[in-house]
Amino acid sequence: MEQKFLNLIKEALEVDSIEVKFEDLLADFDAWDSMARLSLIALLDEQFEVEVADAEFDKTETVKDLFNLVKSRVK
Amino acid sequence: MAELSFENIGISAMAGAVPKQIIKNRDYTAHFDEALVKDIIDKTGVEERRFASEGQTASDLCFAAAEQLFEDNQIDKSEVDILLFVSQTPDYRMPATSVTLQHRLGLSKSTAAFDISLGCSGFVYGISVAYAYANMPGIRKVLLLDGETRSKVYHPKDRKTGFIFGDAGVAAIIEKQEVGHSFFSLNSDGSKSDLIKIDAGGYRNPSNEESIKEKVVDEHGNIRTDEHGYMNGADVFNFVLREIPKNIRQTLSLANTSMEELDFYVFHQANKFMNDYLAKKLKLDSSKVPSTIQKYGNTSSVSIPITIVDQLKGQLHSPKKLLLCGFGVGMSWATAVIPTNQINISDIVEV
Numbered sequence: 001m002e003q004k005f006l007n008l009i010k011e012a013l014e015v016d017s018i019e020v021k022f023e024d025l026l027a028d029f030d031a032w033d034s035m036a037r038l039s040l041i042a043l044l045d046e047q048f049e050v051e052v053a054d055a056e057f058d059k060t061e062t063v064k065d066l067f068n069l070v071k072s073r074v075k
Numbered sequence: 076m077a078e079l080s081f082e083n084i085g086i087s088a089m090a091g092a093v094p095k096q097i098i099k100n101r102d103y104t105a106h107f108d109e110a111l112v113k114d115i116i117d118k119t120g121v122e123e124r125r126f127a128s129e130g131q132t133a134s135d136l137c138f139a140a141a142e143q144l145f146e147d148n149q150i151d152k153s154e155v156d157i158l159l160f161v162s163q164t165p166d167y168r169m170p171a172t173s174v175t176l177q178h179r180l181g182l183s184k185s186t187a188a189f190d191i192s193l194g195c196s197g198f199v200y201g202i203s204v205a206y207a208y209a210n211m212p213g214i215r216k217v218l219l220l221d222g223e224t225r226s227k228v229y230h231p232k233d234r235k236t237g238f239i240f241g242d243a244g245v246a247a248i249i250e251k252q253e254v255g256h257s258f259f260s261l262n263s264d265g266s267k268s269d270l271i272k273i274d275a276g277g278y279r280n281p282s283n284e285e286s287i288k289e290k291v292v293d294e295h296g297n298i299r300t301d302e303h304g305y306m307n308g309a310d311v312f313n314f315v316l317r318e319i320p321k322n323i324r325q326t327l328s329l330a331n332t333s334m335e336e337l338d339f340y341v342f343h344q345a346n347k348f349m350n351d352y353l354a355k356k357l358k359l360d361s362s363k364v365p366s367t368i369q370k371y372g373n374t375s376s377v378s379i380p381i382t383i384v385d386q387l388k389g390q391l392h393s394p395k396k397l398l399l400c401g402f403g404v405g406m407s408w409a410t411a412v413i414p415t416n417q418i419n420i421s422d423i424v425e426v
Contacts, residue, residue, distance in 0.1 A: 033295065034235055035118050035348075037309040042352045045316050054309040 001074070005067050008047060012040040022064040026057075048074050077261040078329050084206045085254035085414065090144035090421035091245045091384035092136045093125040093371065098226075098241070100124070106232045115238045120347020124241030124372035126226040131426070133162045133222030134172045134179075136244025139426045141180055141220060144246045147421045152181055154215040157208045158188040161201040161221040161376050163404070164228065165190060176220060194271070195343045195403025196261075197221060197376030198245075199411050202399075203259045205249040217249040223375045228273065230299035233292070236306050239346055241372035245380040254394075257413040258330040260322055264406045270310050271404040275301035311403070312349055319402055320357055322410050326398075330412040334359065337412065338395040339387060343402055344368040344378035376401065381423075388420040 009020050013031045026032045037057055044050045050073040060066045100116050100123065116122060127136070137160065145152065160173035173188040193200050198221050205217040222244030229236040275286035286301040299305065327333060334340070340363055342350055347368050354364055365386035367378070374381055379399055395415050402408035
């Protein structure tokens with residue numbers, strides 16, 4: 001699940017050439033804006049059937065934080 | 076549960092009007108850099124929109140559409156017993172815009188006229204009301220007008236909304252005809268009223284010096300006043316993914332039909348990304364999903380009917396079955412399965 005999640009983050013942030021790591025801060029990615037959130041919402045729905053609210057994204061600092069949130073919701 | 080069904084009521088004619096003024100999003104680089112503008116257009120799919128001129132209102136667009144509809148269909152105005160106007164950008168806070176339109180259109184004083192204040196779900200709600208009236212004995216024609224000038228609602232320096240919305244108006248005649256059964260599912264969730272909202276300028280937070288001040292509203296530097304609309308796009312999308320596929324399944328079950336049996340699926344034109352994902356999730360045949368997001372943007376309640384007028388003209392001469400689905404501000408959402416015999420569709424008027 002870890003690798004699938006990291007690939008999903010790469011796709012949402014449109015960063016093919018950069019390696020995304022769990023300790024990375026989401027805010028450090030240039031592409032982390034409201035449009036990237038739309039991509040992420042679609043990918044999380046498609047691949048994990050998980051919903052993350054906008055306010056929860058706001059509280060999420062690292063890729064790992066988001067991963068833990070998603071993992072706790074996967075059925 | 077607001078599940079409605081009607082027998083032998085249908086839409087017989089439709090017409091649409093858009094402002095002449097075309098806003099090309101790729102040229103819209105006064106406040107944002109070109110790369111960002113390109114990203115936004117790629118994602119939202121909105122290349123162009125129509126903007127009403129100063130002083131031009133939703134009722135002006137509906138008036139033009141209605142005049143065209145009357146002319147093309149040789150409608151006897153004395154047969155219009157009900158006039159409905161769907162909009163959240165009315166001419167005045169009072170009186171109701173529908174009443175002023177009764178007079179402008181030269182309709183009888185015995186016409187019932189009232190406004191319906193809903194956004195993206197508004198057309199589906201509007202036709203459900205029109206069908207309910209048309210179903211009554213003695214009622215001949217219901218004129219449904221649906222118009223929006225969303226360009227006046229959102230601030231051009233707010234990137235979350237500044238590239239998406241446009242203006243348009245439509246007119247439709249609903250009346251008794253041998254068309255079979257139609258089905259509606261109408262829904263509301265006021266707990267999410269702050270997802271798409273204009274905070275000030277009504278009676279809860281009246282207009283004052285503070286409410287008309289431009290301010291930076293987030294870390295991205297987006298600017299608007301409290302009297303401009305705002306939208307939490309992420310949570311609107313979450314809401315749509317949770318509710319809309321479910322509501323479509325409910326309505327299909329109510330209508331005892333399946334997606335394969337329907338000819339066209341006409342969705343509210345929210346933005347390309349959201350609509351494409353919704354279509355993918357629902358595994359829809361894209362040839363049955365007409366779209367106008369590229370040329371008119373999101374025109375709120377008008378987006379479903381203007382898409383029918385613009386994209387399905389020439390395709391509704393023979394009996395068809397349509398699925399209509401609108402969702403947005405409220406939150407309010409509605410799905411309908413409606414059969415059509417023949418809808419006479421006029422050419423879109425530019426005003």
